[in-house]
Amino acid sequence: MLKIVVGHSDDPDSQGAITEVLEQCIQELAGMLPKAGLLFAAIDFDHASILQQINQTFPNLQLVGCTTDGEMSSIMGFQQDSLILTLFCSDTVEIFAGVGHHTEKDAITAAYQAVQQATDKNHAPTKLCITVPASYTSRGSTTSGEQILKGLESALGGNVPIVGGTAGDQFRFKQTYQFFGTEVFTDALPILLFSGDLYISHGVGCGWQPMGYKSTVTKAQDTVLYEVNGQSALEFYQKYLGDRQPTAEHPLYVYEGDSDRCYLRVPNTYDLEAGSINFLGNIPQGATVQLAEISRDQVIEASASSFKMALADYPGSEPEAVLIFSCCCRRWLLGTRAKEEYDLVKNSLPKMMPIAGFYTYGEFAPLQAQGCNYYHQETFVTLLLGTA
Template sequence: MFRVVVGHSDDPDSENAIAEVLQECSRSLAETIPQAGILFTAIEFDHVLILQRIQNAFPGIELIGGTTNGEISSILEFQQDSLTLMLFASDEVEIHSGIGRGISKNPALAAQEAIAQAKAKTASSPQLCLTFPDSLTSNGVLILEGLKQSLGDVPIIGGMAADDYTFTKTYQFFQGEVLSDSIPVLLFSGQLLFSHGVASGWTPISQRRRVTKVDGNVVYEIDGQRALDFYQYYLGEERFASNYAIHALAVFEDRDRFYLRAPNGYDQQSGSVKFFLDIPEQAVVQITDTTRDNILSASETSLKNALANYPGVQPTAALLISCAARRRILGTMTREEYQLVKTHLPEALPCCGFYAFGEIAPLVMGGQTQFHNKTFVTLLVGTK
């Protein structure tokens, strides 16, 4: 047995919202007791109260989650300022949580501590890791390195906790605790079947070039040319200055596949361009562009890829993670992301997700996990 249920409420009152969600989940669970869960909420809720209510309803539940820039579910589809809860109950799949604290001091170590804590609860080898770290206090690439060191080839799926696009503070959830500067993880082992899909909708428009001078997330030179001049050569000074954030850099993992890095500022004097996440030195890169139609089409592609890769007959649930930058560009069309996805899923399939400040997934099944910007990630799970 592997049962997954979802609750979702857009009531602005924290007490009413979590009461509605728990009632919805309990009705779907019937007499089944959930062992784990994922909670996504808007930043303005009373998170302490919400976690207390969940713990009271399901004592000892292995719960993680975080704050968001928008919430998604099969109940209310896309919403702003809401909360959604996904619960897992199974006698075939083990699910255990862990927490790493103080990621700003040592992100790799905090990630390793989170994995060690979750692993200590079981003798089974993990098959899948979910994580929703703080996006504002640390280096996501270093967090991912720590996770990989502890997990080896285990796929990692997740997204960075977000706020309402003020980039002020995010919160992470671990059982009954509301935290910042932390990394919660959920490890799945046992008879789990899963697949994922990744797509962005951004298309390369420049020649391929190699990063020749970089310091973390600040690129100084591409093929010996100032990074700013490289961008302006293809976009023009005016177009770059007014719209540079849209033109993410494609960073190639191999000849055909790339992940995205979103620009986050530039310096005229040094000619450098700053990005939200690190870019490796000697990486092959291209400038990209997109349209709203391409962004929406990519969410559908992500889901189709996950369905095509699913190793069983039919998944039990879907986890959807989209980027806050996608939502910002789509504007009033944002709700169409989920509406496109749901047309390819069974009507009763539980779905849950959120808009993140960075997405985590391998580009392909069996590949190395990467950090992404501006990307839509679909995860399908089940046992059949």
């Protein structure tokens, strides 16, 4: 058995919001005690007081969470400046939390810390890892999603799906917050590990349309792209965009080997003298890449494609809940149409079920069932949860 309940409030007052959220959850729990929780919170709440209130209501709850760039749920749909609490109850699924510290300095060690803390409480094989780590630190630099992913994969071992998203701060790009129990951090890696009688599936969708021909990265280092097909990165972009500068509207598709499976990388800054472009994620040297352009209708439709991909792969009869992790760039570029992403998922449900999610600064998910984990950008990730 797995029961998942959601509480959601747009009350701007922290005490008012958490009171409303807890009342909703308690009513839906109908006397059951939750094992674990996920908290998605807008940046301006008093997070410490909210965590204390949750702990007073549900002592020893395995709770993690983060700040967001927008929230969505089956209670209120798409919102900004709101608070969502998702609670998990089960007598057959074990869920334990862990947290690692100083991800900017050493994401690998932070991942090992988080996994060790969670697995010390439970030695059953892990079936799923949900993570909501730091993205921007107090100095405003990016925390490497790839390094976080590498650390978690190494610490977990095997082929454990890693799904989630990095914390946001409403496009201020100054400082995000992560939650663990009653603690608030600015450079941490919180995780929830699931084991036992758990069914899961996931889907990813982008919606950007490829432009031109597939090309080969001939020079790159970490997040900096220097050359494509022997010409500078800027010349490669200018061939298609003319004088327009690289922006989030024109990310780069990076293909998985010789397959058609791919993930997106978003250009951030560029160097006119060097002709290079710095992306918000690593660009592997030798990778096959292709420029992409935005089609807002297709970007919105990709949310439904992501859900349908997850539903087609779901191993049980019907899932019990949906978790969503969507990129902040999608929300920003879609503008007033952003709410259509959630609406398409809701309308695709085979039955009414709890939904919770947030807009992230980067997403984690495999590209396919039993596939390798990837760090994504400008992507809509759907996670379905249930039991036999």
